[in-house]
Amino acid sequence: MPPSPSDAPVSTACGCAGAPLVSARPQPRVDSAGKPACEHCGRRLSDCKGKLYKHGMGKICHRCHNVLSGLLAAPVAAAPEAPVRSHKRKQPSAPAAPAAPVVTLAPPPSLLSLFDLPVFDTHGWALRASTRSTRGTAASWLELAQSDELKQWEVKRGGFWQHDTHPSLTCSLLDEKRVRLLQSSERHARQLLHELGVDSSHTALQLAAAKLLRTNPGEGQQEVHYDITEYKRAARCFTVLLYLTPTLSTQLPRLSLAETRCSFTEGEKLPPASARTVLTRDKFVAKRVDAGSMLALRCITAHWGDANPDDSQRYVLFMLFSPSSFAKPDTEEQRYPHGVVN
Numbered sequence: 001m002p003p004s005p006s007d008a009p010v011s012t013a014c015g016c017a018g019a020p021l022v023s024a025r026p027q028p029r030v031d032s033a034g035k036p037a038c039e040h041c042g043r044r045l046s047d048c049k050g051k052l053y054k055h056g057m058g059k060i061c062h063r064c065h066n067v068l069s070g071l072l073a074a075p076v077a078a079a080p081e082a083p084v085r086s087h088k089r090k091q092p093s094a095p096a097a098p099a100a101p102v103v104t105l106a107p108p109p110s111l112l113s114l115f116d117l118p119v120f121d122t123h124g125w126a127l128r129a130s131t132r133s134t135r136g137t138a139a140s141w142l143e144l145a146q147s148d149e150l151k152q153w154e155v156k157r158g159g160f161w162q163h164d165t166h167p168s169l170t171c172s173l174l175d176e177k178r179v180r181l182l183q184s185s186e187r188h189a190r191q192l193l194h195e196l197g198v199d200s201s202h203t204a205l206q207l208a209a210a211k212l213l214r215t216n217p218g219e220g221q222q223e224v225h226y227d228i229t230e231y232k233r234a235a236r237c238f239t240v241l242l243y244l245t246p247t248l249s250t251q252l253p254r255l256s257l258a259e260t261r262c263s264f265t266e267g268e269k270l271p272p273a274s275a276r277t278v279l280t281r282d283k284f285v286a287k288r289v290d291a292g293s294m295l296a297l298r299c300i301t302a303h304w305g306d307a308n309p310d311d312s313q314r315y316v317l318f319m320l321f322s323p324s325s326f327a328k329p330d331t332e333e334q335r336y337p338h339g340v341v342n
Helices: 062-068 109-114 130-147 174-196 257-263 275-281
Strands: 053-055 059-060 125-129 159-162 205-215 238-242 294-296 312-324
Touching: 053 062, 059 062, 062 238, 109 174, 125 159, 130 238, 130 312, 174 205, 174 294, 174 312, 257 275
Parallel strands: none
Antiparallel strands: 053 059, 125 294, 159 205, 205 312, 238 294, 238 312
16 A cells, blocks of 8 residues: 555655754844844834845845945944953053143224223223203203204304303393303213212313304314313313204323323423324314213313214203312313424
8 A cells, every 4th residue: 555645754855754854944034032134234214214125035124225226335334342341440641741721812802892981091091871859950951952043153263153151141041041051061961970980070170161062063173182172170170061952072091191191291392293193183073972972081181072973953052060179270272292383
């Protein structure tokens, strides 16, 4: 009786009977967890981004496909990390040379930064922004200055006009306003000088002059000058300006009082040419100011007024304070280090 198929011997790959036949066909690549992996880099396919591509018995990731296609450079193997020694103290290495200190050069200060610095003691001037009170005083002065009641305007050197504020006015109401404005302006000026460390009490300083200045557009440029002609007296006198309209401030020195001292000479003789170089126009700076802004000047401070740059008239209230023990100085006489043309 012939044997049944189940009883027939099984042939093995090596030809031995009795052992099951094992196929030599390659299998898709898997990772350590048995999950399908990229045939090229071995990364789990479910973690790969992008499209998968058929490769051999399995698939490869999008990056490996680009590498094999020449579209992407093969990744460079990272250098092996140094072994970590957790139980032994690491031998100290030679100390690294200290890094050279980084020297940062400060940019040159802006010219306008002088207006933000306390330069009254060093440069002899201080500019203060307007306040609600000073703006009100300036507006009232402007209204009075533009009225027909002021009839004694005088033209001065440089093309600006001047009017004394002390003479009484014909209109009693406007004259009362004039007196109140003088008192208010004097109070503001004394307060500013007091804030700058000056003894501005009535026993120390007197209001020697208070004059309105008016300048037409494009006119009024002054020469560099000092308000008092004698240095000893000038050192104890102060000028305060109240700007009644928005305008360009007075041109103020960038150099200190010590640097410009050589230009203030006694008598009628001009200072030497070397001294006059510290007071050329490029050594001064100005800024735009609002109505109600105030400027305090030591009378040993050189300055000059630029021509009116605006389309409307410029108005300024000029006040001069001198020691109460001195005779009031003549404000019509000023010192011009560069000289003037008569």
